[in-house]
Amino acid sequence: MIEAARSFIWLNARVLExxxxxxLFDDGPGEAVATAVLAYRNDDGGFGHALEPDGRGPESQPLHTYTALSLLDEVGVTEHAERACDFLTTITHADGGVPNCLDTGHDDLRAPWWxxxxxxxxxxxxxxxxxxxxxxxxxxxxDGATQFCRRHLEALTKTHPYEAAACVRFLDHVPxxxxxxxxxxxxxKLVREQGLVDVGGGKAHEGYAEGETHKPHDYAPTPDSLARRWFSDDEVNADLDALAAQQQDDGGWTFPWAAWTPVTTYEWRPIVTIKALQALRAYDRIS
Structure with a gap:
């Protein structure tokens, strides 16, 4: 599995992936990852340049900045976080939250759902x-963003899969x-009651592409996530079996959401391939 994925990555991925x-898998230097991530940084401290493939164009965006911080954290690099927070401060509303997407005036440079x-x-x-x-x-x-999240989480009565997955990532690490x-x-309980997890034959949430469902590992990518408690051992094992079986003949995994411009197919597949391998390794399915 790893060898096939390695071939796929070298044949298809961006330098970053x-x-x-x-x-992650060949003991390569974390500094090289950080250097690749910082190539996407702008002078305002935020990140752009299609770091997250569905947002094209150079301008800093909240999701690009999140992606950059996640990758820097993955290699233990924290010194660039303060500048990113300074950028976020400039786009934050009075309630402490940030918008999902900034209006840069270039509608043609982002996915329809941005x-x-x-x-x-x-x-x-x-x-x-x-x-x-x-x-x-x-x-x-x-500090302000944490209070915003806590208020909205406590009042949450209806959600959707991507929002629920983001909220549990917050809960995994908040003090x-x-x-x-x-x-x-x-x-x-909301996720289970509202049918927001696919534990076999689930339907996509309204507004999502056909087959675009969230599985247990999407909520709990590691066994120590709080979301792991939402699912039985049988549900998790079946999900991981299915995830392993989804490796394609070329060694990579693919994604269920729409490819709105051709390049996103080539950029997303290596990202979801690494994500699949990380989940399988976290649950001891691969070494």
Whole structure:
């Protein structure tokens, strides 16, 4: 499995994903990953340049910045987080949340589902706050974002898969662990009651592409995630069996959402291939 994936990555991936694969599976240097990530940084401290493939164009965006922070955290590099927080401060609303997408005036350079709403977005704010807590960052932006996430989580009665997955990433790392565990338990009940997890033959959520469902490993990519408690051992094992079986003949995995411009197919597949391998390794399916 690893050998086939290695061939796929070297034949198809961006330099960034090649460096990530080398670091994660071949003892490559983390500094090379950080260098590749920083190539996407802008002078404002945020990140752009299609780091997250569905947002094209050079401008800094919240999701690009989250992706950059996650990758820097993956290799233990934290010194660039403060500048990223400074950028986030410039786009944050009075309630402490950030928008899902900034209106840069270039509608043709982003996926149709990247639509600026003008409001604070729980999904993106939770992702950003979660990774910054994981990195151990202290910044005024994070204080306000944490309070925003807590307020909205406590009031949450209806959600969707991507938002729920982002919220549990926040809960996995936010301080006050007893409170986080209580909120995660309540969130898990919402996920199960509202049918937001596919444990076999599930239908895509309204507005998603056919087959675009969230599996147990999407909520709990590692066994120590709070979301692991939402699923039985049988459900997790069946999910991991299915994930392993989805490796394609070329050694890579593919994705269920729409490819709105051709390049995204080539950029997303290496990313989801690494994600699949990380989940399988976290659950001891591969060494």
């Amino acid at each position: 090649q460096r990530r694969f080398a670091h 639509q600026p709403s003008g409001d604070s977005d729980l999904l993106v704010t939770a992702l950003l706050a979660g990774v910054l807590h994981k990195m151990g960052v202290e910044h005024a932006w994070l 006050d662990r007893p409170r986080a565990e209580r909120e995660a338990e309540r969130l898990g």
